[in-house]
Amino acid sequence: MVAVLTRIFGFHNLALAEDVVQDAFCRATEVWPYRGVPENPSAWLMAAARNRALDVLRRERTARTHEPELSRLLQSEWTLAPVVKDMFTEDAINDEQLRMMFCCCHPRLPEDAQVMLVLHILCGFGVHEVANAFVTSYTSVEKRIPRAKKVLAGSKRLFDTGSSAEFSARLPAVQRALYLLFNEGYHGASAESAIRIELCDEAMRLAALLLKHPLGATSATCALSALMCLNKARLTARVDASGKLNSLLDQDRSLWDQSLVAEGLQLLELSAKGSELIEYHIEAAIAAVHATAPSIQETDWDKIVSLYDALMGIRPSPIVALNRAIAIGQRDGAERGLAELRTITDSERLVTYPFYHAAFGEFELRSDRAASACEHFSTALKLSRNPMERQFFERRLSACR
Amino acid sequence: MSEFTYIFRGRKTSGSPEEMQQHFEKWLAWFKDLNAKGHMKDPGHPLEATGKVVSGKRKVVNDGPYAEAKDVIGGYIVVEANDLAHAAELSKGCPILEVGGSVEVRPIQQLKM
Secondary structure (H helix, E strand, C coil), rough: HHHHHHHHHHHHHHHHHHHHHHHHHHHHHHHHHHCCCEEEEEEHHHHHHHHHHHHHHHHHHHCCCHHHHHHHHHHHCCCCCHHHHCCCHHHHHHHHHHHHHHHHHHCCCCCCHHHHHHHHHCCCCCCHHHHCCCCCCCCHHHHHHHHHHHHHCCCCCCCCCCHHHHHHHHHHHHHHHHHHHHHHHHHHHCCCCCCHHHHHHHHHHHHHHHHHCCCCCHHEEEEEHHHHHHHHHHHHHHCCCCCEEHHHHHHHHHHCCCHHHHHHHHHHHHCCCCCCHHHHHHHHHHHHHHCCCCCCCCCCHHHHHHHHHHHHHCCCCHHHHHHHHHHHHHCHHHHHHHHHCCCCCCCHHHHCCHHHHHHHHHHHCCCCCCCHHHHHHHHHHCCCCCCHHHHHHHHHHHCCC | CCCEEEEEEEECCCCHHHHHHHHHHHHHHHHHHHHHCCCCCEEEEECCCCCEECCCCCCCCEEEECHHHHHCEEECCCCCHHHHHHHHHHHCCCCCHHHHHEEEEEEECCCCC
């Protein structure tokens, strides 16, 4: 809704757009307790926001949008209501969300600010929720969001999704933001939960919008969506009914969502068209190997190791190196895994990451050195960031004894 | 380029909701077309059929307008066109003509003081 209203009021009036939405929600809290929740609450809210927007436009009688074409149509009663109505149709809303995604990924904003804006404007996350999602303080988000909005308001015009050059130039930033959003949900360091499914869902919803756009449906977007589908398919098994975190080793594979796996594989196939090969392709391919393996033993670890090798070539990071070492340990045995873990450069960036220590613990345990394993798991336990992780490491610890 | 006012007279008053809706959409399409081609100078407003007429030195106020339905002004817009003939040509797209109404095309007068 904010996306549509921003088109109407202009980016420099983002606050006004947000007020209008806020008003619609306030109206709902006033009206619904008396008349009951309407049959289609989101349509009701949409209509309320639309009417409120009409009120504002009529009162001011100066369309504030950046686009002269639209502004003229919004000035006149001949066209005001029908034009606003057209902007609230499903297709138009999708278009505006897409446009807003591209606006949020403004090159003058750092990546994490872009993701924060996407969460805040497009996913309707409040400052608290954004702070939670990013494991940062309320005050820091409270400062950063308005600063980011100011940068956007300063841009002379709205992003033109019709211009293929602009679209393609900014597409990687948009993909990156959605990737970060998804990962934040998947491996996030939130204090309450190791997994925030709602963040993954939002990332997938927005990625689906990209896929629907003729310019957005590139090989990289397909790969990114494939990656999300294949990982999301396994989420239900990562946390079991009692909220217990399960490692890949002891997940109940029958819980994996096979329709998502199928969708992911199909997207992965689509992504293979074209000559582009970037990290999303490789990460999706890794996820596909896991998703199609009937068990941990029958997993093609050789293929996974070579995919991690390729990933290290394109986008090296300590986390990728850690995952590669784990895969080597699965393929060649615990001792080789330990050796690989020790060769990770930049490992100082991993010392606060609990799963780095847990990987050592796991391989030590398999090499029958329970005491050393115990020590590593204790370190991991101290570093754990939420109850789910804590419980998980406690269980690993008790396995050492 | 000069400016011209279109004064619309008569309006579609009967028809099923679907017909009214279709008629309305024709108006919207016409406005959007004029706008897209750069002819729309001021999109004006539609006017209610009722009102008051104030007249004479004694400023008598009457309910009005009393004209016949087909003569009641239904609204106005201001367009830009090359000349009067061009403006008249452009007005032929107006959906009011399909329902028995008319468009009066009047050049805006530039007063010389």
